[in-house]
Amino acid sequence: MSVLEVVGDVVAVVLLLLGALLCLTAGIGLVRFPDVLTRMHAGTKPQVLGVLLIMVAGAIRLQGWSATWMLLLVAVFQLLTAPVSAHMISRVAYRRRHVRRDLLLVDELRADDELRDRVYRGDEPADAPPGEPGQTLAERSGENRNPRDERG
Amino acid sequence: MTVVYWLAYGMLGGGAMLALVRLGRGPSLLDRVVATDTLLVIIAAGLAVHAALERDPTVVPVLVVVSLLAFVGSVSVARYIGGMLLSSADDGQDVGLPEAAEEARAAEVDR
Structure with a gap:
């Protein structure tokens, strides 16, 4: 086992643990925050950054280019689709008043x-x-x- | 490596359990949509953690499917909620206010 492999494993493990920690914070935020928008703020943390970290770790650990390209595809797909779904959910949430308006600092749609x-x-x-x-x-x-x- | 196993799967499992709590408790349908989205992302992250720790590339195509499923599911449910009461009796006035609006009104009354 060469030095390069050891360094790669250590980096991959650190990235994996960071991504798992983001998933845990998403769960805590989902339970503790008061309305749909703030829960979405917490819940979309692992959707981009956590998945990106874990995909980089997987690309380091897995051998061969095919797995790396597929992990890159998943990461790009998350980057493209997370804003779309967040936009749609938050628009419906605002229109259906699942938003605590008294907690908003700026409300440009009011x-x-x-x-x-x-x-x-x-x-x-x-x-x-x-x-x-x-x-x-x-x-x-x-x-x-x-x-x-x-x-x- | 065993410590990394326990830490990573423990944090992922804790996040998934808390997302399930929100999925069960969530006062509105949109809270449940957000919780389901997060839960699917955590499941994808768990699969990727398994793939990375075991050096097992067989679950990697499943990741693509899971992320696709999360996007399609959340968008379709959001659109469904958006047009939900178009066919309800009396333009949905009989349904009453959503819970967040009730909470906001109660907070205003308290103030």
Whole structure:
């Protein structure tokens, strides 16, 4: 066993332990944080950095290029897909008001809050335009009621 | 090497258990989506740790499948929740506020 292999093993083990530690912190953050956005903040820690560290460790430990390329594919795939899914989940979470607004420091999507809190029940469809909640709700209920009346 | 085994699998298992706790308790569907996403990532990390510690490259293709599955699952459930109440009675007004909104309202009342 040459010196280079020993150094490679030590680096790989350190990276593995760091990645596992990130997974543990993700679990702790998921349990302790108060709402969807903060839980997602904690839960996506291992999604990019942890997986990247563990993939580098695996690429060091595994022999042969085929495994290395596949691990690189997984890492690139995580980098591409993590922002997309986080964006979709957080958008739906904001629109459905699974967000503790009193804990937000900056809320750039907030229109005028009084009208919005009165009209939006938190169950509006995700494609409802945020600007005119009252009009949207009225139109939606009108659309939903008319066919039923004609049918009944 | 045994110490590394125990440490790595212990931390991964602890993270997976805590994600399962959030999956069971989570007040809203979106919390469960986030917990499932994290759980799948932790499972992928565990497979990769196994591959690295055993020098066993047979589980590496499984990693690709698991990461694909996590992405497709979370995106499809998020879209499902986004359009969920389009067909509900009375435009979903009978369902009431989500729990986070109730908590925010309670906090405002306390203040």
